[in-house]
Amino acid sequence: EAQVTQNPRYLITVTGKKLTVTCSQNMNHEYMSWYRQDPGLGLRQIYYSMNVEVTDKGDVPEGYKVSRKEKRNFPLILESPSPNQTSLYFCASRPGQGASEAFFGQGTRLTVV
Amino acid sequence: GDSVTQMEGPVTLSEEAFLTINCTYTATGYPSLFWYVQYPGEGLQLLLKATKADDKGSNKGFEATYRKETTSFHLEKGSVQVSDSAVYFCALSDRNGQNFVFGPGTRLSVLP
Numbered sequence: 001e002a003q004v005t006q007n008p009r010y011l012i013t014v015t016g017k018k019l020t021v022t023c024s025q026n027m028n029h030e031y032m033s034w035y036r037q038d039p040g041l042g043l044r045q046i047y048y049s050m051n052v053e054v055t056d057k058g059d060v061p062e063g064y065k066v067s068r069k070e071k072r073n074f075p076l077i078l079e080s081p082s083p084n085q086t087s088l089y090f091c092a093s094r095p096g097q098g099a100s101e102a103f104f105g106q107g108t109r110l111t112v113v
Numbered sequence: 114g115d116s117v118t119q120m121e122g123p124v125t126l127s128e129e130a131f132l133t134i135n136c137t138y139t140a141t142g143y144p145s146l147f148w149y150v151q152y153p154g155e156g157l158q159l160l161l162k163a164t165k166a167d168d169k170g171s172n173k174g175f176e177a178t179y180r181k182e183t184t185s186f187h188l189e190k191g192s193v194q195v196s197d198s199a200v201y202f203c204a205l206s207d208r209n210g211q212n213f214v215f216g217p218g219t220r221l222s223v224l225p
Contacts, residue, residue, distance in 0.1 A: 004156075033213070035215075040217060041217060042202065042215045042216055042217035042218050043157075043202065043215040043218075045213070090156060090157065092157075092213075094213075100206075101147060101159045101162055102157075102159075102206075102213055103159075104149075104156040104157040104158070105156055106155060106156045107155075107156050
């Protein structure tokens, strides 16, 4: 089954404790991205990657890192999480450029206390 | 930059009522347009899409027409069901594929 898998689904952590949210897709998509969803703000792009070893900042990259060492994986790293990073995070993948739709993971609800 | 504007929610309707959720966009060139739906506790799923002017996307009784002259992509359904209760996002993708922009979302509640 074609899917985008995120882990964990729920995470509560403390300020400053490094964490990684994993994302994996099995569709051989070139393009992957991370979004955060906050009430009243919709989805905002954090980082995206157009292929292996190619990443770029989205609209709200501060406080986040990503890597794309393999085509299927695109982890999101919070080196020193802060409470303002409490949010619902989604990973998405697309076949490539142009009109292709995006496929989304189930989401990761992160709470930083 | 590119942007998407949706009507403010939440929208509350009775079952079998007619639904319209307005969406307008600002973009250079000719983007592709999408409607995504998010059911409670789930990720976003593609509902329908249109890739060029005057295209009509349709799925599960929902429809939207790409109107270049009014830069709009309004979502409609003739008779909503309780199971349609969800958050609906309008989105666009520019031709380069580097920019996938979402609107703020519209929460729909359908009452029996």
